[in-house]
Amino acid sequence: MLSKRPDFHEYEPRIYKLWEENDCFKPEANPKGKPFSILLPPPNANASLHVGHTMYVIEDLLIRWHRMLGDKTLWLPGSDHAGFETQYVYENILAEKNQSRFDFDRDTLYKKIDGFVRKNSGLIQKQLRRLGFSLDWSRDTFTLDKKVVEQVCMTFRKMHADGLVYRDNYLVNYCPHFGTTFADLEVKYVEKKGKLYYLRYPLIDTKSYQLKAISYITVATTRPETMLGDTAMAVHPDDKRYQKLIGRTVTLPLTDREIPVIADNEVDREFGSGAVKITPAHDTTDFEIGKRHGLEVISVIDFAGKMNKNAGEYQGLSVQEARNKIVANLSRQDLIEKVDENYTHRVSVSYKGEHPIEPMVMPNWYIKTSEKFQPKAGPPLAEKVKSEKLKKDLGVEEASLGEMGLLAVKKKLIKIIPERFEKTYYQWMNNIKPWPISRQIVWGIRIPAWYDIDKNPHLQITFLNEHKEIVSGTIKELLKKHKLEEIESGLQTLIAPVAAEYIIDEKKPGNRFLQETDVFDTWFSSGQWPLVTLGYPNNSDFKDFYPTAVLDTMWDILFFWVARMIMLGLYLTGDVPFETVYLHSMVTDEKGAKMSKSKGNVIDPLDIVDEYGADALRMSLLVGSAPGNPVALSMEKVKGYRNFVTKVWNASRFVLSHKAKLKVKSQNLKVEFPAYAKVPAGRQNSKLTSRPITELPNHLVTKLPNLTPEDQNILTKLNKTIKTINSHLKHFRFSQAGEDIYNFFWHDYCDTYIEQTKERLYGEDQEAAWAAVCVLTKVLIDSLKLLHPFMPFVTEEIYQKFREAGLEGKEYKKELMISSWPKSNISANNTLVWPNP
RNA sequence: GGGUUCGUAGCUCAGUUGGCUAGAGCAUCUGGCUUACAUCCAGGAGGUCGGAGGUUCAAGUCCUCCCGAACCCACCA
Numbered sequence: 001m002l003s004k005r006p007d008f009h010e011y012e013p014r015i016y017k018l019w020e021e022n023d024c025f026k027p028e029a030n031p032k033g034k035p036f037s038i039l040l041p042p043p044n045a046n047a048s049l050h051v052g053h054t055m056y057v058i059e060d061l062l063i064r065w066h067r068m069l070g071d072k073t074l075w076l077p078g079s080d081h082a083g084f085e086t087q088y089v090y091e092n093i094l095a096e097k098n099q100s101r102f103d104f105d106r107d108t109l110y111k112k113i114d115g116f117v118r119k120n121s122g123l124i125q126k127q128l129r130r131l132g133f134s135l136d137w138s139r140d141t142f143t144l145d146k147k148v149v150e151q152v153c154m155t156f157r158k159m160h161a162d163g164l165v166y167r168d169n170y171l172v173n174y175c176p177h178f179g180t181t182f183a184d185l186e187v188k189y190v191e192k193k194g195k196l197y198y199l200r201y202p203l204i205d206t207k208s209y210q211l212k213a214i215s216y217i218t219v220a221t222t223r224p225e226t227m228l229g230d231t232a233m234a235v236h237p238d239d240k241r242y243q244k245l246i247g248r249t250v251t252l253p254l255t256d257r258e259i260p261v262i263a264d265n266e267v268d269r270e271f272g273s274g275a276v277k278i279t280p281a282h283d284t285t286d287f288e289i290g291k292r293h294g295l296e297v298i299s300v301i302d303f304a305g306k307m308n309k310n311a312g313e314y315q316g317l318s319v320q321e322a323r324n325k326i327v328a329n330l331s332r333q334d335l336i337e338k339v340d341e342n343y344t345h346r347v348s349v350s351y352k353g354e355h356p357i358e359p360m361v362m363p364n365w366y367i368k369t370s371e372k373f374q375p376k377a378g379p380p381l382a383e384k385v386k387s388e389k390l391k392k393d394l395g396v397e398e399a400s401l402g403e404m405g406l407l408a409v410k411k412k413l414i415k416i417i418p419e420r421f422e423k424t425y426y427q428w429m430n431n432i433k434p435w436p437i438s439r440q441i442v443w444g445i446r447i448p449a450w451y452d453i454d455k456n457p458h459l460q461i462t463f464l465n466e467h468k469e470i471v472s473g474t475i476k477e478l479l480k481k482h483k484l485e486e487i488e489s490g491l492q493t494l495i496a497p498v499a500a501e502y503i504i505d506e507k508k509p510g511n512r513f514l515q516e517t518d519v520f521d522t523w524f525s526s527g528q529w530p531l532v533t534l535g536y537p538n539n540s541d542f543k544d545f546y547p548t549a550v551l552d553t554m555w556d557i558l559f560f561w562v563a564r565m566i567m568l569g570l571y572l573t574g575d576v577p578f579e580t581v582y583l584h585s586m587v588t589d590e591k592g593a594k595m596s597k598s599k600g601n602v603i604d605p606l607d608i609v610d611e612y613g614a615d616a617l618r619m620s621l622l623v624g625s626a627p628g629n630p631v632a633l634s635m636e637k638v639k640g641y642r643n644f645v646t647k648v649w650n651a652s653r654f655v656l657s658h659k660a661k662l663k664v665k666s667q668n669l670k671v672e673f674p675a676y677a678k679v680p681a682g683r684q685n686s687k688l689t690s691r692p693i694t695e696l697p698n699h700l701v702t703k704l705p706n707l708t709p710e711d712q713n714i715l716t717k718l719n720k721t722i723k724t725i726n727s728h729l730k731h732f733r734f735s736q737a738g739e740d741i742y743n744f745f746w747h748d749y750c751d752t753y754i755e756q757t758k759e760r761l762y763g764e765d766q767e768a769a770w771a772a773v774c775v776l777t778k779v780l781i782d783s784l785k786l787l788h789p790f791m792p793f794v795t796e797e798i799y800q801k802f803r804e805a806g807l808e809g810k811e812y813k814k815e816l817m818i819s820s821w822p823k824s825n826i827s828a829n830n831t832l833v834w835p836n837p
Numbered sequence: 838g839g840g841u842u843c844g845u846a847g848c849u850c851a852g853u854u855g856g857c858u859a860g861a862g863c864a865u866c867u868g869g870c871u872u873a874c875a876u877c878c879a880g881g882a883g884g885u886c887g888g889a890g891g892u893u894c895a896a897g898u899c900c901u902c903c904c905g906a907a908c909c910c911a912c913c914a
Contacts, residue, residue, distance in 0.1 A: 002873090004873090004874080005874090005876080184911095189912085196914090219914085220914070221914060222913095222914070223914085266914095267914090268913075268914080271913070271914065272914075276914055277914075278914095279914090283914070284912085285912085285913090285914070286914080345913065345914085346912075346913070418842095420841060420842070421841085423840075423841070424840075424841065424909065424910080427839085427840065427841095427909090427910070428909095428910075431910085431911085555908095555909090556909095559910095590848095590849075592849080592907095623851085623861090623862090624849075624850055624851065624861085624862080625850090625851095626850090626851075628841095628842080629842085629843080629850095630907095631850090632849060632850080634849070634863085636848095636849085636862080636863055636864090637849080637862070637863080639863090639876080640862055640863070640876095641862095642876070643874095643876045643877090644876090645876090646874065646876050646877095647873090647874065647876080647877085649873085649874080650873040650874035650876095650877090651873065651874080652873085653873050653874080654873035654874080655873085656873095657873075658873095727853085728853085731853070733853070735850095735851065736851075736852085736853080739851070739860095739861065739862095742861090743861080750873085750874085751878075751879090754873075755878090758871095762872095
């Protein structure tokens with residue numbers, strides 16, 4: 001008998017164990033079903049559960065539903081090494097001990113972080129279990145597992161062979177604080193108040209007749225210190241004020257250099273003086289302009305954020321110090337026209353820690369995304385690509401990664417929900433830029449490229465010598481004083497010139513080689529997630545489950561992750577990695593504000609699970625949320641669904657108690673519960689005659705002659721509900737589905753139908769009571785099934801109680817979670833029909 | 838600058854390809870401790886669906902403009 005209130009603290013862990021021990025989470029539970037799979041977006045290995053992860057309940061909902069439909073269902077878990085994020089966390093720990101990454105060689109630092117991650121991993125897996133997630137833990141994958149590293153390196157090798165990999169000296173978002181570059185997507189902008197300096201650059205040739213009235217040109221800048229790297233001044237070609245100056249030369253103050261005045265459309269005539277200084281080495285726009293005009297790139301800031309040797313007397317100063325000194329010196333020469341002290345502009349900062357980004361020119365590894373290519377080995381693209389739709393549009397034989405990614409969605413091979421994100425996706429894919437895949441950190445998969453030190457004497461090396469002192473220089477110079485073994489074992493960083501020769505190999509190709517110290521961007525490895533987890537190319541999981549059915553994630557990583565998986569999936573397999581992309585809600589606090597530590601409004605989902613149970617939390621996240629829109633999580637809402645859990649519990653308690661009461665009497669009546677005796681005329685020979693009512697298709701049940709109009713009514717409503725819920729789930733309308741089953745159960749079943757049966761249940765007519773219990777049970781069990789994907793724990797617990805009480809029938813599997821989904825059979829005009837015999 | 842979305846009851850939001858008197862939860866008011874459940878039940882009040890025009894037999898839903906809010910991308914030297 002059920003207790004008066006559900007004790008979820010007691011049954012939730014017990015039920016999860018029951019499922020796990022009976023292998024319910026494995027696809028082998030339905031070996032003959034058609035494959036249905038979802039990959040859990042891998043959380044950071046060292047992370048603990050936050051409220052964002054709880055939205056994966058959508059995946060559990062889909063997975064549980066399909067499992068009950070009889071599909072061979074796989075939900076595959078994993079965790080991500082989260083390169084930069086994790087190193088960031090670890091460096092903070094080092095800082096507490098007054099240490100930094102510079103105190104260790106590369107390999108030692110890697111091992112320390114590895115130890116840290118291993119110590120902290122596993123926590124989130126436990127927490128995901130508490131939410132009831134039916135993940136197949138036997139297939140758990142970590143992005144630094146051997147098989148993953150091997151595949152990622154293989155992919156890189158293939159891309160290199162296909163001419164998609166290149167190194168370039170490009171202006172990158174360099175963060176001097178972390179010592180690494182960031183992709184554009186990883187850079188944030190913050191509003192900052194600063195000064196706008198108006199600098200005068202003296203004109204040469206002022207004696208010329210037309211120009212004698214002008215002795216200098218003024219430019220406006222927020223970064224006067226970069227003037228040392230200026231290689232031109234630019235004006236708009238149509239700007240009348242400067243027309244005559246185009247092609248002339250100005251002196252670069254504080255230096256002995258002379259720079260040309262050029263014309264470029266990028267220049268905004270309205271801004272400042274309409275003339276702009278061009279520093280290709282330290283500004284994105286300037287870099288582009290410099291490229292167009294073939295300007296020299298003079299870098300004046302080094303990777304530590306200090307002025308370098310090109311800065312002359314300012315060498316060694318920090319950027320800020322140099323700025324002060326330069327402004328003072330210019331001022332002395334009367335070359336500062338004015339200073340706007342209250343200028344608001346947007347400054348680029350790293351997304352973590354918000355340290356200022358210093359645009360820098362340095363060599364990085366890139367993937368070509370908009371150049372057409374043709375695989376060097378294996379079948380040509382057009383043959384390999386599996387979809388006819390895509391093939392047709394790829395043209396005869398060539399396509400770029402970006403084009404393939406774009407077409408996959410345009411041709412509906414992948415559907416994005418909500419649809420409006422397809423437009424955003426197109427916009428991004430149409431303007432796709434080269435993908436920088438190298439990061440200057442140690443925590444990640446090291447790029448398998450090797451430099452022959454004899455052929456590349458200019459490799460720039462930083463290492464810890466045997467006395468643990470940092471030594472820097474070119475390899476050629478360093479080898480004069482140090483042994484190669486000493487350099488290699490103490491290696492921190494290696495920067496190879498763009499032109500450096502290298503070999504791609506997973507193993508060291510020879511004694512006199514050094515490996516690249518950059519690692520792959522985390523998204524390069526997680527971009528291959530569907531392939532590495534399923535065991536591309538030969539594993540049976542890959543054959544069974546690729547392409548996966550649904551990819552569910554928050555919209556903020558649509559480009560970081562989803563787009564990359566699409567491109568890499570198509571590139572390697574010729575097929576899309578998933579058929580539907582579902583972009584779920586961002587969970588906010590009850591006022592709709594984003595949760596953040598600084599705001600102090602962070603809710604720990606496990607606190608909610610402790611107080612109200614996992615089922616209540618799950619329901620709160622599923623109902624009232626629309627894809628792509630935020631879902632506000634309030635305690636009031638959770639409480640409401642906790643009440644619903646109690647309601648389901650009590651209704652079941654009611655049915656179970658009457659079933660128990662009946663059992664004694666039914667023996668007197670010689671009627672075995674819940675078998676039924678009466679079948680409609682003409683169906684006596686049916687196989688169905690000896691089956692319990694709870695197993696019968698609803699359209700048969702409603703025809704039973706000993707049912708009342710109320711019974712018929714609830715069964716009809718149940719049928720309708722099954723039908724609409726199927727439709728909602730099929731179309732990813734989880735919120736609607738949840739609301740419908742909630743309403744059906746609470747209002748139709750409990751408030752209306754249960755009340756209607758009381759007269760019979762408490763009456764004298766045992767046969768009538770028996771019929772009522774039959775229908776009560778039938779509708780309850782079907783409802784538990786419909787509710788199960790939403791609230792797995794309480795429904796399974798109740799189901800187990802019914803089994804203990806003797807719920808008979810072949811169809812009753814041991815666990816509700818692997819039982820079959822209720823069937824509806826209602827024709828278009830909503831009347832019940834007989835099937836053809 | 839380019840793009841997307843939102844504005845529906847006091848609050849938080851649903852509302853599918855346009856189709857019966859616009860829904861839910863919470864809050865509120867009235868009445869009930871009826872032996873499944875007071876974490877409950879029965880009932881009520883509360884909305885000119887941001888504003889104005891248009892398309893249509895029919896508009897919360899489609900189109901145009903306006904007002905207000907949020908977000909994404911690019912980026913200001």
